Amino acid sequence: MGRKWNKKLALLVGIILVWAASSTAQQAPDIILYNGKIVTMDDHGVNSNVGTIASALAIKDDTILAVGSNSRIQELAGPATRTIDLQGRMVLPGFGATHDHPMDWDTINPYIVRKVVKDEMHIERFLNAAPEEVIQQFPRVLTEAVGKAKPGQWIRITILYGPHYQWSVESFGLLGRQINKQMLDLAAPNNPMQVRWGFVGQLLNQKAIEEVVKYYGDQWQKFTWNPFQAEGTDRTGIGSTNYRWLEQDVLYPPEQLTEIYRLGLSWMAGYGVTSNSSGLYTGGAVRAYSDLHQKGLLAIRLPFSYQWRPRPDFWSDPYFPKFMAAMVGEGDKYFWLNGLWPSDNAVDCFTIPPTSPQVKTQACHFSQDWRDGENAKAMYNMVKAGGRLAGIHTGGDKDTDYILDIIEKASKDGGMTLDQIRAKRHAYDHMGGSPRPEQVARIKNLGMIVGGYNMQLWEGGAEKMFHDYGERAVEWMQPRKSLLDAGVMNSVEIDRPIGSTDLTYFHVLWIGITRKDLHGKVWAPNQAVSREAMLKFATLGGAYYTKHERVLGSLEPGKWADLIVIDRDYLTIPVDEIENIRVLMTMVGGKIVHLVPSLAKEMAMQPTGAQVELGGPASQW
Numbered sequence: 001m002g003r004k005w006n007k008k009l010a011l012l013v014g015i016i017l018v019w020a021a022s023s024t025a026q027q028a029p030d031i032i033l034y035n036g037k038i039v040t041m042d043d044h045g046v047n048s049n050v051g052t053i054a055s056a057l058a059i060k061d062d063t064i065l066a067v068g069s070n071s072r073i074q075e076l077a078g079p080a081t082r083t084i085d086l087q088g089r090m091v092l093p094g095f096g097a098t099h100d101h102p103m104d105w106d107t108i109n110p111y112i113v114r115k116v117v118k119d120e121m122h123i124e125r126f127l128n129a130a131p132e133e134v135i136q137q138f139p140r141v142l143t144e145a146v147g148k149a150k151p152g153q154w155i156r157i158t159i160l161y162g163p164h165y166q167w168s169v170e171s172f173g174l175l176g177r178q179i180n181k182q183m184l185d186l187a188a189p190n191n192p193m194q195v196r197w198g199f200v201g202q203l204l205n206q207k208a209i210e211e212v213v214k215y216y217g218d219q220w221q222k223f224t225w226n227p228f229q230a231e232g233t234d235r236t237g238i239g240s241t242n243y244r245w246l247e248q249d250v251l252y253p254p255e256q257l258t259e260i261y262r263l264g265l266s267w268m269a270g271y272g273v274t275s276n277s278s279g280l281y282t283g284g285a286v287r288a289y290s291d292l293h294q295k296g297l298l299a300i301r302l303p304f305s306y307q308w309r310p311r312p313d314f315w316s317d318p319y320f321p322k323f324m325a326a327m328v329g330e331g332d333k334y335f336w337l338n339g340l341w342p343s344d345n346a347v348d349c350f351t352i353p354p355t356s357p358q359v360k361t362q363a364c365h366f367s368q369d370w371r372d373g374e375n376a377k378a379m380y381n382m383v384k385a386g387g388r389l390a391g392i393h394t395g396g397d398k399d400t401d402y403i404l405d406i407i408e409k410a411s412k413d414g415g416m417t418l419d420q421i422r423a424k425r426h427a428y429d430h431m432g433g434s435p436r437p438e439q440v441a442r443i444k445n446l447g448m449i450v451g452g453y454n455m456q457l458w459e460g461g462a463e464k465m466f467h468d469y470g471e472r473a474v475e476w477m478q479p480r481k482s483l484l485d486a487g488v489m490n491s492v493e494i495d496r497p498i499g500s501t502d503l504t505y506f507h508v509l510w511i512g513i514t515r516k517d518l519h520g521k522v523w524a525p526n527q528a529v530s531r532e533a534m535l536k537f538a539t540l541g542g543a544y545y546t547k548h549e550r551v552l553g554s555l556e557p558g559k560w561a562d563l564i565v566i567d568r569d570y571l572t573i574p575v576d577e578i579e580n581i582r583v584l585m586t587m588v589g590g591k592i593v594h595l596v597p598s599l600a601k602e603m604a605m606q607p608t609g610a611q612v613e614l615g616g617p618a619s620q621w
Contacts, residue, residue: 028078029058031590034070036086037569041093041539041554046487048532050571051554057091059561062333062589066557084603090569092535093555094274094300094562094586095505096542098451098491099391099429101278103285105497106264107247108158108196111614112499116259122154122251128198128500131170134159135178142187151190154208154251160500161198166518168199168459175201181237194246199497202233202243209234215250223310224374225344248284258288263610264499265292266299269594270611270618271494271505272583274562275301277546279341279391281309293335299593299609301562303331303338303546305391312343312378321385328388329547333560333589338546339390339427342382343375346403348395348433352469359468362395366402376406383410389426390545397434397476404442422447427545429493431478432456433465440479440486449545450488452478453495454511462515462523475524480512484533491541492534502617503579506570509534510579531570531578561590565599567621582621596621 034056043051056073058065066073077083106112110126117124123145127134138157145155159179161168175197184193184205192208204212209228213220220226227242228234248257268276280286292298306324308314315321327337349364363369366376383389383406394400411421429451435443443450456462457478465473483490494508510516512534515523522528529537543553551560565585570578586594586609594609596618611618 027060029060029065029076029081031059032073032077032081032083033057033059033086033091033565034074034083036089036091036565038067038091038555039093039535039571040067040556041536042556044540044549044554046484046489046536048484048530048536050532050535054555057555057563059590062561062591064555064557064559064561067555086565087602089584090566090571091555092272092564092566092570093539093553094564094588095272095538096491096540096546096553097268097273097276097494097505097538098427098542098545099278099393099453099493099495100268100273100276101495102264102268102276103248103261103278103280103289104200104244105499106260106267107252108160108198108497109264109267109499110158110160111616112260112263112267112610113158115263115614116256119148121256122156123149125157126160126500127157128160128162130162131167131174134171134174138179142183146188146191149188149191153191155188155191155193156196156251157194158196159198163500163502164518165198165455165459165496165498165501165503172197172199172201175203176236176238179203181205184237194243194251196243196247198500200240200243202239202246204233204237204239204246206237208246209237212246212250216245224313224371225310227310244281244285248282248288252284254284254287254291257284258291261285261288262292262297262299263614265302266593266610267499267614267616269299269586269588270583270609270616271498272564272566272586273300273505274564274586274588275303275542275546275548275552277303277305277338277391277542279305279307281307289335298334300588301334301552303336303548305339305341306337307341307391309344312374315342315378315381321381321387325382325385325387333551339388340382341389341391342378342387343392345393346395346399346428349398350396350433350469350473351398351401351436352473354468355470364396364399364402366399366406376402379403379406380410383407383426384414386414386416386424388424389428392428393432394428394430394434395432397436397439400428400434400439403428404439404446407446418445425449425544425547427451429453430456430495431476431490432461433469433473433476435479435482436476437482440482440488443483444486444488448488449490449541450483451491451493451545452480452512453493454478454508455494455496457515457523458511458517459496460517462517463521466523471524475527477524477527478512478515479524479527480529480533480537481527484529489541489544490537491545492538499616504581504583505538506581507579509538510575512537513575513578531575535570561587563587582618584621594618 233239431452540553543549
C-alpha cells in the first residue's frame with residue numbers, strides 16, 4: 001500500500017513540476033534587453049522630467065513585461081528567451097510623430113520610387129542640386145525623359161532641396177518662372193507630365209490636367225473647393241498641395257502606391273518613429289493603407305485623421321457628422337481613426353499688422369466672411385456632433401481665435417460640459433504663428449494639445465516672419481516654452497520630406513532645443529526648451545495626441561513594446577551633437593522593424609528596414 005502511494009505521490013509531484021515549468025516558460029519573456037540605459041519617460045507630467053532610468057527591460061508578445069535592474073530582469077528569462085546585450089547603449093520610447101504626411105513624401109523619396117517604379121510603368125527622374133544647376137540640368141533631363149516615354153505614358157520629374165534641405169526657398173522660386181507650363185506643353189504634347197517640387201508644389205502640362213479631370217469625371221465640378229481652379233492650376237499648371245489628387249488617385253496604380261507606402265512607413269521607422277498621426281486626403285491613400293493594414297504590413301502604427309478637403313459641404317448633412325464622430329477611436333493597435341478634419345486649412349492671418357504695405361496678407365479661412373463661412377460651418381457641425389478635431393494645419397493667431405471660438409460655441413450648443421470638452425482633447429498642428437500668450441491659457445482650459453514643426457525655423461520661416469510681422473510674431477512660432485510653463489502637452493512633427501536628405505528626427509529635436517536656422521541664427525531663444533522636454537514632447541506628447549498614452553509613449557509594464565536603440569547618450573552629449581544621433585534599432589510591438597548592419601552583426605541577425613535595404617545612409621552604419 002505504501003509503495004503504491006509513494007509511486008502515486010511521485011507521479012503527482014512530477015506532474016506538478018512539469019506543469020509549473022510549463023507555466024513558467026509561458027510567462028517568461030520572449031526578449032530581454034539588458035546592460036543599457038533605458039529612459040522610461042514614466043513621469044507623465046508636462047515637465048522636463050524623463051522619469052526612471054533602468055538597466056534592463058523584458059518583452060512578452062507585443063507588450064513590455066517588466067523594467068528594472070539587470071539582475072531582476074535576467075531572473076525572468078526562460079529557456080526560449082532571447083537576450084540582447086545593449087553594451088551600455090541608450091534605449092528610448094519610440095517617437096510618436098504627428099502630421100508627417102508620409103503619403104506625400106514617400107512619392108518624392110528617390111530610394112523608394114526607384115525601387116518601385118520602372119520606366120516601363122512610367123518615367124520618373126530626380127534632380128537634387130543647387131537651383132542654378134537645376135536650371136542647367138533640367139532641359140537635358142526633360143529631353144531624355146520625353147525621349148524615353150511611350151505616347152500617353154506619364155512623365156514625372158522631382159526637384160529636391162539638397163542634403164540639408166538648404167535650397168527650399170530658392171528651388172521653389174523656379175516654379176512657373178524658369179520652369180513653366182509652356183515649356184512642358186512644347187516638350188511633351190503627347191504625354192501627361194508633372195514636375196513635383198521637394199516639398200509642396202507642382203507644375204503640370206495640359207495633358208496632365210486633362211487626365212486628372214477625366215479621372216474624376218462629373219464629380220470634379222461638384223467640389224466646393226476645386227483643387228485646380230482654386231490654385232489656378234487649370235490656367236497656369238502651377239499648384240501647391242493639389243498634387244495629392246493627381247498622385248494618390250490618378251498617377252500611381254493601387255499596387256504601386258501601396259508598395260511605395262509600405263516602404264515609406266518602414267523608412268520612417270529608421271528615424272525612430274513608431275507611430276505617426278497624419279491626415280489622409282484621398283480615396284487612393286486610404287485604400288493603400290487599409291490594404292497594408294489588412295495584410296499585416298504596416299511597419300509602424302498609423303492613427304489617422306479623416307479629411308476630404310474639396311467637399312466641406314459633406315458636414316452639412318445631418319447624418320454624416322454624427323456618423324463620423326461615432327467612428328473616432330475605432331480601429332486596432334496599428335490603424336485607427338484619431339480625429340476629424342472637416343475643412344480647409346487655417347492660414348497666416350495675424351492680429352499683428354504687417355511691417356510694410358508690401359506684405360501680402362491673407363483672409364482668415366475660419367471667419368464667416370471666407371466663402372460664406374464654409375470652413376466655419378463644417379467645423380461647427382463636426383464639433384457639435386461630438387467629433388474630435390485633429391490634424392488640421394494652422395497658421396496665424398487670428399485664424400486660431402476663430403477655431404477656438406468655433407470649438408467653444410459648437411460644444412456648448414451640443415450640450416457638452418467643460419469636462420466633456422476636455423475629454424475630446426481637440427488638437428491642432430504646426431504652431432506656425434500661434435498660439436500667442438493669451439491663447440495658451442485658453443487652450444489649456446479646453447484641454448487641447450498642439451503639434452509643432454520645428455523645421456519651419458530651420459528652413460527660413462522665422463526670418464520671413466521677422467521680416468513680415470516683426471519679433472513678437474517670431475515668438476509665436478513653435479512657442480514650446482510658453483506651452484511647457486502653462487502645462488500644455490505638445491507633440492513633434494517633421495512635416496518635411498527628409499528622405500532625400502541627411503537630416504533625421506533628432507535634427508528636428510535639436511532645432512526645438514536650440515531654435516537655430518540653417519545659417520546658425522537663433523530665433524526667439526526665450527521659446528527654447530530643454531532636451532528633456534523635447535524628448536517628452538516627441539514620445540509622451542505623441543501618445544497624448546493620439547489619446548493612447550495608456551499604451552504608448554513610455555516604457556512601462558503593460559505598454560506596447562515600441563522602442564529605439566541609439567548610438568550615443570541623448571541626455572549627456574553636447575547639445576550640438578544631438579542632431580547627429582543615429583537610430584540603430586527600432587522595435588514596434590516587440591518586432592524589430594529597423595536594424596542597421598553594425599548592430600545586426602553584433603546580434604547575429606540580418607539588417608532590416610527600408611533605410612537599410614534601399615541603400616540609404618543607415619545602410620552604412
